[in-house]
Amino acid sequence: MDIDTIRFSHILEAETLEHIEYFLSHTAFVISHKSESVETLQGVLWYLPANSPIIIVTNCPRGELAHIRTSLKEHMSSHRKLYIIHQKDPRVARLLKAHGVEQILDGEGRVRNGKGEGMYVGTLCAALLGYPQWVIYYDADNIVPCSLLEYTLAMGKLFLSASPTHSLDFPWESEAGDMLHNIRICWSSKPEVKNGTLEFKLLGRCTSVISPLFSTLLDEWFGIRDYPIISSNAGEQGMTIKTAKTLRFSSHYSVETFQFLDFMNAAALSGKPRKAILQQYQSKSPHFHTKGDDEHIRDMIAQSLGSFFVFHDYIPTSIREQLWRICDEMQLEICYPVIYPSIGSLNIDLSHQTFVDQYRLFREYEYV
Secondary structure, eight states: OEEEEEOOSOSOOHHHHHHHHHHHHTEEEEEEESSOOHHHHHHHHHTSOTTSOEEEEEOSOGGGHHHHHHHHHHHOTTOTTEEEEETTOHHHHHHHHHTTOGGGBOTTSSBOSSHHHHHHHHHHHHHHHSOOSEEEEEETTBSSTTHHHHHHHHHHHHHHHTSSOOOTTSOHHHHHTTOEEEEEEEOSOOOEEETTEEEOOSSOTTHHHHHHHHHHHHHHHHOOOSOOOOOTTOSSEEEEHHHHHHSOEESGGGHHHHHHHHHHHHHHTSSSOOOEEEEEEEOSSOOOBOOOOHHHHHHHHHHHHHHHHHTTTTSOHHHHHHHHHHHHHHTOOOOOOOEEOOGGGSOOOGGGHHHHHTTBSSOTTOOO
């Protein structure tokens, strides 16, 4: 596995701009939404490219869905490839059940609550569209979303540069072969306003606990020593569609940590190890988002720690000891995640694109 932490001295250059239109038109954006106001959601969408497919998976109260759709249709009319899917939609549940993913359903037969579940639904829809070559995941709780411009341009630059050639005469994915590629955003800082002033924190409360475990694991699995991992819980990240279809997903807030581990597993420990590129992009932009309370952070940490136990047979003794020590010190109970099969293993025919089309906000025949 190749791993690198990237810092750019500049974000715009002619070569990037020359190919950025191709990248954006072949990139699906999956937006995780729950309780954020429609104004906050619109702010996020405003900074996303108008010619890209944007898949919003919302778990808002069902009664609010019509208002969100109406507001987006009124204010986001330039985004012609906008899709909005409710996580509890029974049609989604029926599709997943029909393809053997019954563990994602709750007692009422609907998709479970949880971010990982929403990302799974969004990724499935991106795959069913057929043409995206990359998937980018953003959260809807970004209250200063201009930072998304930097993230998108940076990921475009990094994904395109990973191609053996920059010629657009050949599909990028076929050139990349069996390679996996994941880019995770490391925030410059996560400022908080206290007493009228900004306080800058470099690592999130969950990341500061989980990331050292990955640094140890890199040494144990790959012989990469003293490498700082600062993206173990990266909510903003991108993957090639091949990677997104290869990795498994997990429940709730364990998903970012679990997929990091599954990515490393695919690169080193699976029956057929693959070439893999993991890049941590160190952004220049501060990241402002809704802050969770202490109990929420404790839940995130417990769920992230639980991800490591899924790989119990491969986890070295030193890391198991670290895990139990953290649990004892923080008085946490391990939350074992539910694991969902990779999208690529579901064997869903691309003719199911019609399934995604029913959630499109604007129809082809509608004009601004």
